[in-house]
Amino acid sequence: MNSENPISDMHLDVLKEVGNIGAAHAATSLSQLLDRKIDMYVPDVKLVSFDEMFDLAGGAETIVAGIFLRIEGDLSGSMFFVLPLKSANHFIRKLISDKTFDFASPNLPEIGISAMQELGNILSGSYLSALSDFTGLKIYPTVPSLSVDMVGAIVSFGLIEVSHHSDEVIVINTQIREEGEDEASGIEGHFFLLPDPSSYVTIFRSLGVM
Amino acid sequence: MVILNEVIRVGIADMNIVKEPMTIRTSGLGSCVGIVLYDEKKKIAGMVHIMLPDSNLGKSDRINAAKFADTGIYGLMELLKAEGVRPMALKAKIAGGSQMFQFGSSDTIRIGPRNVEAVKQELKRLSIPIIAEDTGGSSGRTIEFNPSLSMLTIRTVNLRTKEI
Numbered sequence: 001m002n003s004e005n006p007i008s009d010m011h012l013d014v015l016k017e018v019g020n021i022g023a024a025h026a027a028t029s030l031s032q033l034l035d036r037k038i039d040m041y042v043p044d045v046k047l048v049s050f051d052e053m054f055d056l057a058g059g060a061e062t063i064v065a066g067i068f069l070r071i072e073g074d075l076s077g078s079m080f081f082v083l084p085l086k087s088a089n090h091f092i093r094k095l096i097s098d099k100t101f102d103f104a105s106p107n108l109p110e111i112g113i114s115a116m117q118e119l120g121n122i123l124s125g126s127y128l129s130a131l132s133d134f135t136g137l138k139i140y141p142t143v144p145s146l147s148v149d150m151v152g153a154i155v156s157f158g159l160i161e162v163s164h165h166s167d168e169v170i171v172i173n174t175q176i177r178e179e180g181e182d183e184a185s186g187i188e189g190h191f192f193l194l195p196d197p198s199s200y201v202t203i204f205r206s207l208g209v210m
Numbered sequence: 211m212v213i214l215n216e217v218i219r220v221g222i223a224d225m226n227i228v229k230e231p232m233t234i235r236t237s238g239l240g241s242c243v244g245i246v247l248y249d250e251k252k253k254i255a256g257m258v259h260i261m262l263p264d265s266n267l268g269k270s271d272r273i274n275a276a277k278f279a280d281t282g283i284y285g286l287m288e289l290l291k292a293e294g295v296r297p298m299a300l301k302a303k304i305a306g307g308s309q310m311f312q313f314g315s316s317d318t319i320r321i322g323p324r325n326v327e328a329v330k331q332e333l334k335r336l337s338i339p340i341i342a343e344d345t346g347g348s349s350g351r352t353i354e355f356n357p358s359l360s361m362l363t364i365r366t367v368n369l370r371t372k373e374i
């Protein structure tokens with residue numbers, strides 16, 4: 001570990017383990033909520049440029065339903081739950097039992113919006129409480145906020161804090177998949193945890209790897 | 211010979227320049243601002259996609275000029291000058307600076323409007339007139355500039371495509 005590049009592969013592996021624990025808890029919550037088997041796994045933890053971050057979420061111009069929340073407490077950072085519109089519609093239709101709900105429609109029914117926010121709340125809550133138990137750190141999430149827009153416009157908002165320090169960000173990427181659904185109609189989504197650079201050391205210290 | 215209308219892409223905290231018949235484009239502007247500087251006669255244009263208002267906000271030793279309104283616009287002007295464009299001939303069109311979310315630290319929520327303010331201040335300092343703008347609101351934007359027409363096309367989700 002040196003001052004030029006303080007993050008080693010070993011550190012990224014530790015963060016991946018953190019992500020896996022969070023993902024397992026979030027998957028359990030989501031399975032209970034939808035009464036279906038949901039898989040969540042952490043395909044990668046990477047140090048990426050901001051443009052690469054947008055690519056992970058499907059490309060800067062892709063239109064998504066994006067939930068954003070900030071994490072405060074012993075560690076700080078941004079968290080996103082990003083779903084392509086097709087997946088978001090699929091989730092919410094099941095959740096509110098309304099087959100006609102569509103995030104692309106101009107007048108969104110309030111119940112769908114609040115269901116989506118609640119989904120973000122439950123998933124991030126279970127993810128972060130697992131992270132808190134594992135690290136012994138106090139973590140307070142803000143209330144999640146929803147925006148249906150381009151990935152670049154949504155995610156860049158969470159990069160503002162990081163951008164003061166760096167042109168790169170560590171992304172803990174969690175992928176969601178509904179088990180048994182075929183590729184074409186399956187749900188896909190991503191959970192992105194972007195710790196503020198000042199929090200990297202806090203996480204590693206709490207886990208005794210620094 | 212077939213001339214392809216190639217599009218030059220500008221990433222976040224990035225800048226580039228283009229000559230006709232090529233166009234230049236940046237995607238998914240939220241609180242960030244896209245600034246186009248162009249020479250109408252020479253049909254040359256540059257675009258920078260800034261994230262933050264002021265390079266004094268940078269906390270790292272190595273500064274990426276294209277990330278900040280002050281260093282980004284100045285840096286873009288220098289790039290254009292190197293291509294033989296006179297600063298006097300430059301005009302500007304700008305877009306972006308929206309408020310995507312209504313919460314966060316007060317500084318972060320206001321980042322879009324603060325970026326727009328800083329961009330205007332810097333353009334004024336460099337005596338570059340703003341010919342058109344599409345700023346503020348709460349939507350993301352993708353913008354593309356065509357130097358042969360001096361036209362900026364703006365695409366937003368759920369709104370009609372605008373040309374300014």
